[in-house]
Amino acid sequence: MARRVATGLLFCLASLNSAISAETTLDWLPARDASQEATSPTTSLWQAAGHSMAERQAPPTTRVFFPDDDPHGASDVPPSGQQIPEPPAHRQDDAAAAQAAQAKAAAEAAAGAAQLAASVEEIGKRLTVLTVTPDVKVILGGAVVADFLVNEARPLAPGTPFFLLPGSPFGFDQTTFDAHARASNFFALFTGPKICNEWETGGLVLLTLYNDALIVDRYGILPVQAFGQVKNDDWRFAAGLQLDIFNPLNPTVLPFSLLLGSGNTGAFRGQARVERFFHLDDCSQITLTGGIGDAVPTIVSNDFDVSEDNGWPNLEGRVAFSYGALEGAGPTAKRPLEIGVSGIVGEIRNITPVPPVREIASVWGLGGDARCAFTDRFGMQGEVYVGETLGTYCGSVMQTVNTTTLRGISSVGGWAEVYYYIVPECLHTHVGYGVDNPDDADLAPGQIARNETVFANLLWDITKFFRVGFELTYRETAYQLLPDNHGIGAHTQFQWKF
DSSP states (O other): HHHHHHHHHHHHHHHHHHHHHHHOSSSSSSOHHHHHHOOOHHHHHHHHHHHHTTTTOOOOOOOOTTTTSSSSEEEEOOOOOOOOOOOOHHHHHHHHHHHHHHHHHHEEEEHHHHHHHHHHHHHHHHHHOOOTTTEEEEEEEEEEEEEEEESSOOSTTTTTTTTOOOTTTTTOOOEEEEEEEOEEEEEEEEEEEETTTTEEEEEEEEEEEEEEETSSSSSSEEEEEEEEEEEEEEEEEEEEEOOOSOOOOOOSSSTTTTTTTTTTTOOEEEEEEEEEEEETTTTEEEEEEEEESSSOOOSSSSGGGGSSOSSSSSEEEEEEEESOOOOOOOGGOOSSSEEEEEEEEEEEEETTTTTTTEEEEEEEEEEEEEEEEEESSEEEEEEEEESSSSSGGTTGGGBBOOOTOOOOEEEEEEEEEEEEEEEETTTTEEEEEEEEEEEGOOOTTEEEEEEEEEEEEEESSSSSSEEEEEEEEEEEEESSSSSSEEEEEEEEEEEEEE
């Protein structure tokens, strides 16, 4: 015990001497020096303790043992000759300021990371591709479409019904099942630099997995739109493969046939058009459209190539009045009410080799279209037409001329649809009817005298990415001299948009 007391007094004297020395020679704590560490391990350890305390850490300790005491009684004491100096007040303030700065920087970094994540997510919703030309931007998208159809009467084409083939003269069953993904599509919407800071440039390319025509039951690559455009608020000029100007509306049905051949006229063709927009006020607009187009396109059916143009294009025109607040953005923007009147004039010619006969058939048509959204959930749309030699526009059940006389076929037809959104933007149903009625006097034996379709469907947009659809149809096709046919069809469709 006496030895412990003596040691304690020596320790106190050494500590006092060290404190005086430190106060006169040190500002806060001497920098760690390699030579000091080499000469005195104990001093080096304790200087490390001082640095640890400056960093608000616990200092190391040296265990002191007394030989005549129980080792368990050993105490942790600082080495003699060393003292932990108290940090000056300005150093404490500097450390607090550093901590506050670090906390602020961390908060700003976290906020920046959150903003970056939100920006990346927003960009990912509509990813664009930059081309080799910096001023051109491309937006890619499309849909994978899986169709499953059961029909109790054989349709043409399989999986894409336009009309029914003649009934079996022997009463044989004609039930068919088709599963395909030819309606899957891919598009590229591109925009370019403005001309004179006013005219916007751009275009669209839309491809499907059909082969050389919609009516062909084979996979391939079939473009249905590929055009470029220049436009401003008052004018639009476009050229390429486009939708027809004549009767431009389409019903909401699952098959890619879109009631073509059942009252819906207007398909796809090479075309150049000009549009003029007259903005009467914020809620009303008049649109004038005129264009020239290919007289004999083969996008829908390659059977049209038995005819040829007569050396000049078809001329199309339309005038439309729309009313209401503009809804949507971009090419799909529209007003709740729109009424249009359109027309076509043109010529095609046919030649039979034996005997040599050349027949020129006049092409003309007059159409009317209307679309009205009575409320946010309920509305209707439809078209009517009358004309002659409108097979390439899918009128007269896609028949252009009498197969015997090669003269044009006159016909009338139309379609109408009523829709209702059971759950807004999610669950909706569409019910409609379409009919093509060629003039029987213009038909040869075996040609189609009438084709009509009744449809009702239910579409469930589970997300903006995934949709499921169900549709029931009743089709009836009448023939000249051949057996008529009719039947019910069921169609299930799954669609993944990207």
